[in-house]
Amino acid sequence: MHNNRISKLISILNKNYQEAWDTCCDHGKIGIEIFRKNRAKNIYFIDIVPSIIEKLRATLDYHFPNSTNKLNSQVLDASKIKVLNDGNIKLICICGVGGKETIEILKGIIENNDLSNVDFLLSPHYNLFEVRTYLIEEGFTSIDEQLIKDGKWFYEVLYVSKNGSNKICNVGSNLHSKSSEDYFKKVLNHYLLKSRYDDNYQHIYQAYLSKIFGQS
Numbered sequence: 001m002h003n004n005r006i007s008k009l010i011s012i013l014n015k016n017y018q019e020a021w022d023t024c025c026d027h028g029k030i031g032i033e034i035f036r037k038n039r040a041k042n043i044y045f046i047d048i049v050p051s052i053i054e055k056l057r058a059t060l061d062y063h064f065p066n067s068t069n070k071l072n073s074q075v076l077d078a079s080k081i082k083v084l085n086d087g088n089i090k091l092i093c094i095c096g097v098g099g100k101e102t103i104e105i106l107k108g109i110i111e112n113n114d115l116s117n118v119d120f121l122l123s124p125h126y127n128l129f130e131v132r133t134y135l136i137e138e139g140f141t142s143i144d145e146q147l148i149k150d151g152k153w154f155y156e157v158l159y160v161s162k163n164g165s166n167k168i169c170n171v172g173s174n175l176h177s178k179s180s181e182d183y184f185k186k187v188l189n190h191y192l193l194k195s196r197y198d199d200n201y202q203h204i205y206q207a208y209l210s211k212i213f214g215q216s
């Protein structure tokens with residue numbers, strides 16, 4: 001399930017890493033795909049649920065018996081990870097959790113780490129506008145971004161770091177096309193409904209409206 005999404009997710013990466021952190025890893029398929037494609041030499045699988053990590057360890061031992069020293073797993077709140085600043089460029093993945101959870105995890109990581117050599121692969125469910133706004137406020141820049149489709153589901157992917165020069169746009173930069181129309185109509189509708197009950201969503205709705213339909 002979702003293998004198509006995961007291989008598309010990984011295809012956005014434009015370099016190889018010494019280490020990659022698959023946080024909120026669950027089944028671990030993102031880290032496994034990164035390892036299989038030789039995109040990183042060492043993988044750190046992190047999940048907050050002990051039984052998930054226990055199951056994943058058994059899977060990794062079974063499928064990669066000769067690589068156990070390269071495939072590390074730990075029960076931990078992803079916001080608490082500590083990434084060594086040894087000069088090697090690292091990748092941190094936070095995929096498949098809500099936008100608000102993504103922001104909370106990012107807050108912890110930003111507080112605890114020097115991010116000068118770190119790229120992030122983010123694919124939050126929902127609240128992409130809020131995630132992008134947070135990234136802009138924190139001085140992140142875009143390496144690339146994509147809207148991927150797996151079956152009938154769409155997923156936005158943000159590949160960001162603190163080192164680039166491409167600005168992040170809070171409604172996305174190059175994602176709006178004929179093929180993404182259905183997805184952005186749903187996003188627009190979501191913020192329209194929210195803005196009916198809460199004025200704070202009005203500007204988000206307007207931002208999408210003007211990006212998608214050129215209206216304000």
Ligand SMILES: C[S@@+](CC[C@H](N)C(=O)[O-])C[C@H]1O[C@@H](n2cnc3c(N)ncnc32)[C@H](O)[C@@H]1O
Pocket residue numbers: 023024025026027030046047048049052076077078079094095096097101105
């Ligand atoms: C839906 S799965 C996502 C799996 C995978 N990343 C993907 O995109 O397919 C969400 C996982 O995030 C984990 N999770 C949620 N909040 C977390 C946190 N703060 N720290 C670590 N793991 C967390 C859950 O236990 C669950 O296994």
